[in-house]
Amino acid sequence: MTDSTPALLATKPTWLISQVSAQAHRLLTQALAAAGARGYHYRLLAALAEAGPASQARLGRRTGIDRSDVVASLNELADRSLVSRSPDPDDARRNVITITPAGRAYFRRLDQILTNVQDELLTPLTSAERDTLVALLTRLLKHHDG
Amino acid sequence: MTDSTPALLATKPTWLISQVSAQAHRLLTQALAAAGARGYHYRLLAALAEAGPASQARLGRRTGIDRSDVVASLNELADRSLVSRSPDPDDARRNVITITPAGRAYFRRLDQILTNVQDELLTPLTSAERDTLVALLTRLLKHHDG
DNA sequence: CAAATTTCAGTTCCACTGAGATGG
DNA sequence: CCCATCTCAGTGAAACTGAAATTT
Numbered sequence: 001m002t003d004s005t006p007a008l009l010a011t012k013p014t015w016l017i018s019q020v021s022a023q024a025h026r027l028l029t030q031a032l033a034a035a036g037a038r039g040y041h042y043r044l045l046a047a048l049a050e051a052g053p054a055s056q057a058r059l060g061r062r063t064g065i066d067r068s069d070v071v072a073s074l075n076e077l078a079d080r081s082l083v084s085r086s087p088d089p090d091d092a093r094r095n096v097i098t099i100t101p102a103g104r105a106y107f108r109r110l111d112q113i114l115t116n117v118q119d120e121l122l123t124p125l126t127s128a129e130r131d132t133l134v135a136l137l138t139r140l141l142k143h144h145d146g
Numbered sequence: 147m148t149d150s151t152p153a154l155l156a157t158k159p160t161w162l163i164s165q166v167s168a169q170a171h172r173l174l175t176q177a178l179a180a181a182g183a184r185g186y187h188y189r190l191l192a193a194l195a196e197a198g199p200a201s202q203a204r205l206g207r208r209t210g211i212d213r214s215d216v217v218a219s220l221n222e223l224a225d226r227s228l229v230s231r232s233p234d235p236d237d238a239r240r241n242v243i244t245i246t247p248a249g250r251a252y253f254r255r256l257d258q259i260l261t262n263v264q265d266e267l268l269t270p271l272t273s274a275e276r277d278t279l280v281a282l283l284t285r286l287l288k289h290h291d292g
Numbered sequence: 293c294a295a296a297t298t299t300c301a302g303t304t305c306c307a308c309t310g311a312g313a314t315g316g
Numbered sequence: 317c318c319c320a321t322c323t324c325a326g327t328g329a330a331a332c333t334g335a336a337a338t339t340t
Contacts, residue, residue, distance in 0.1 A: 005193075005208060006189075006195075006196040006209075008192050009193075012260060013267060013279065013280055014170040014174055014260070014264060017167045017283060020163055020290075021164050021167030022331085023290045023291075024159075024163050025164065025305090025306095027160075040306085043152075043155060047151075047152050049152075051152065055321075055322090056323095057322080061149035062149050062152065064165070066306085066307060066308060066309095067321085067322080068309085068323080068324080069306075071322070071324085072324095091316075091320090092314080092315055093314065093320065094315095094321065094322080111154060114158060114160070118158055121159060121286070121290075122159060122286070124289040125285065130159070132282065133282045133283075136271065136279045137159070137279075140268070141165050141169070142270075143269060143270040144267075145169075168307085171307095172307095186329085201297075203296075211331090212332060212333095214298095214301090215331075237297085237340070238297095238338080239298070241298075
């Protein structure tokens with residue numbers, strides 16, 4: 001009962017954000033794991049489905065995933081034939097990564113799962129409050145990477 | 147230039163939260179590292195400074211740190227004489243952890259650092275907006291652990 | 293007996309670093 | 317020569333699991 005979190009912690013925005021983020025992460029990884037995927041897989045497939053084929057370096061920039069992790073995650077996706085890797089005819093340093101039809105179908109399934117998780121996370125907020133939260137977070141994000 | 151993050155990602159609240167959380171985490175770990183500490187150290191010292199001596203199990207519950215990590219982190223703090231470990235006279239299973247005067251001074255320093263990081267993170271928001279953000283996050287958090 | 297505490301060993305995910313090889 | 321790309325190997329924080337030993 002005296003095991004509540006210290007007020008000095010619980011009132012700090014960085015702590016609140018990291019706690020909510022951890023909760024979101026739990027919901028997300030659980031839901032994705034049930035479909036056989038991890039966060040990196042969804043992010044990479046989203047970038048490919050939305051903006052088309054790209055080199056691995058560009059995928060890393062689009063998704064914010066580290067160059068090393070891009071390699072490993074694409075290996076996993078390629079093993080399942082969800083993406084295909086082929087040499088770039090215009091630049092021999094690059095691989096061109098393309099999402100396959102199976103990858104596209106898989107991505108649609110994952111995206112639906114993600115949409116459901118959003119709703120689960122934001123359950124206690126009204127629609128207007130959700131918009132407010134998104135707007136504030138978006139501004140913070142813009143400021144810290146510009 | 148075509149390396150912007152996919153809209154399907156960038157509009158999802160879970161993604162926004164995790165990105166802002168990652169940014170907060172970067173600011174925090176950098177600032178703490180400059181003072182020779184990690185997040186676990188601050189959390190444990192905060193719990194001890196605010197609510198007094200406790201067993202390791204109780205510290206874990208207060209701070210949300212896993213029982214295994216509590217052991218390792220307290221070892222590090224004890225090595226630097228910031229906390230002291232002594233057997234509980236009332237229950238031989240327990241250790242009683244107490245913050246030392248040096249630990250208290252160190253914690254005050256860390257807490258000031260943390261306060262500065264809050265300001266850095268929330269720079270783009272007005273005072274009213276910060277309150278709104280904190281209120282929304284607090285409600286989300288309350289809902290997902292009750 | 294069941295339950296709690298401390299501890300150790302190991303795992304997973306995420307973010308990151310360093311270095312080598314190839315090519316522009 | 318310098319820079320970008322791909323890849324491998326490895327680090328480190330954070331959250332967690334399983335199991336053993338001790339004590340209540």
